[in-house]
Amino acid sequence: MDKSYLAYPNRAYGQDHEFYDWRMAKDRPSLAWENGAKVAICFIIPLEFFPLNPSGTPFKHPGAMVTPYPDLRHFTVRDYGNRIGVYRILDTLKAANISATFAVNGEIAKRYPPLLNFIRNAGHEVAAHGLSTDAIHHEALTPTDENSLIENTLYCFDTKPDGWMSPARNQSSRTIDLLTDHEMHYCLDWEADSVPVATKGGLTLIPNSYELSDFTLLHMRKQGEEAWLKQMKSSIDLLIEEHSRFGSQMLGLTLTPYVIGQPFRIWALRELLSHINVTEGVEAFTAGEIDKKFRSQK
């Protein structure tokens, strides 16, 4: 190996990047959510267009096409989420009177305006989720090209969203600065803490859990709905228990329309929402609401 391989130019106290400072949970000021909530839940619902001919650059997006072209099987199973599954989730949220954040990619916004209108009219929030699942932000993009990806995404929405989630939650080392330049308020890619983290440029990083996502547990790890539900409830229990030490924390939970929106799975979401509604100290907020409460307490 070249000798540079054993050189460590960023080896110093704290983070090895400039976006935010190092701080342990025990050292942070206690946050207060509304209604005395000890735990805030933020439901994040990705609405994704998966092209039939993905380039797969620099990697294949989770959920992208699998078999040789034309992979009608995976294209239509994903599209099921945008046609059927999402409405099943919307019905369930409505019955529980809970608002959520829908991370919508530009292609979906362009193609399916009735879906966007339905979401907004039901009182939910829309965040931008990149251009499509085949427009991944990564280090090899030039800053100009990455900036165009963001511009072209925002151009697909008639009302500019305040929030951003990158396709596959992948970023380049420039993405945060570009999002800040575009005056985005919050970002759903990072999950470095169990409370929001402010970047030095003023972007709020709202934690979004990979390990608790329905896509991870039910789809990738193929666990059952009972196991998913139990893990959601025990996560809430743990954060309630920690409240006296660490103050109010939050859980960012992904609900994927083509996963939890399946007919045989939706019961588990119904149960989770009613658990949240009957459990004292737990409140569900949108990412935008969390961002505002967080900013007002900084």
Place this chain on the structure above:
Amino acid sequence: MKADPNLYDYWPYAGRPKIEWPGGKKLAFWIAPNIEFYEFMPPSNPQRSPWPNAIPNVQQYSQRDFGNRVGHLRLMELLDRHNLRGSVSLNVALCDHHPEIIEDCVKRDWEFFSHGIYNTRYSYGLSPEQEQAVLDDSIKTVEKASGQRIRGYLAPALTHTEDTLDLIAENDFWYSCDLFQDDQPQPLKTKTGKLVSMPYSLEVNDVITYSVNGWDPDRYTDILKRHFDQLLLEGEKSGTVMCIPLHAYLVSQPNRLKVFEEALKHICSHQDDVWFATGKEIAEYFRNNYWDQSLADIKARGVVSGGTGFNHG
């Protein structure tokens, strides 16, 4: 290569006009035993090898053969007990290899639809003329073996070309099981014909639950019941469709069949609300009664795109 197959238009689930199945039923239920022949020494398709690891593949081949020698009859007798007729997803070469199985289906008045010639011959790379030959072969072979004119198609091993759906529509097929975007039928955008996208419920297909997801029999029965309960509930607003796609080499294994029967008992206990039908019967009813209504509603949503499948107009 196209980003969007453009085979159907966006149709949001909320607010669709009501579908009522015959007798005011809320859910159309059909069951699709796949009766397949996998070749011992198939030729390789450049885009996909017919067997994992190597050709031949004795374990996999012989497990499929178990399905044909043992499994189908077990499943047929189970469906007999519950008064259910199958809609057979058929690799039509099976008519030549194992006509006894076809006779068992004909005796029971089961429906056949084509699932290609062999499950080891894929559609990738076929010219339109070659795909037409597969359809001609399918129609003639099943007609000769059973007297039935097939009306449904599920491409072999779910492999397609850009022409597949146009070709089956042109050949007066009534329904395709190839698309999984919905729990209700929908008109497809083919150049000619009147082709219905028939819900084939891939997520509760035993290949997905057993072979892909590795779930146990109790979980399979549990999800079938829940899937049914949810679609029955929604069928109150507008009729839904549930299919159970099955493979005897999986579901008829001795560790699975009895547990599977519990799901059938549950479904069959809802005789008042459920239309027990075949794929063709559902497609025909939809074509005759709900084709125009569905197209009008899709159009009214304001997001129809022009053209037909793979042609964006």
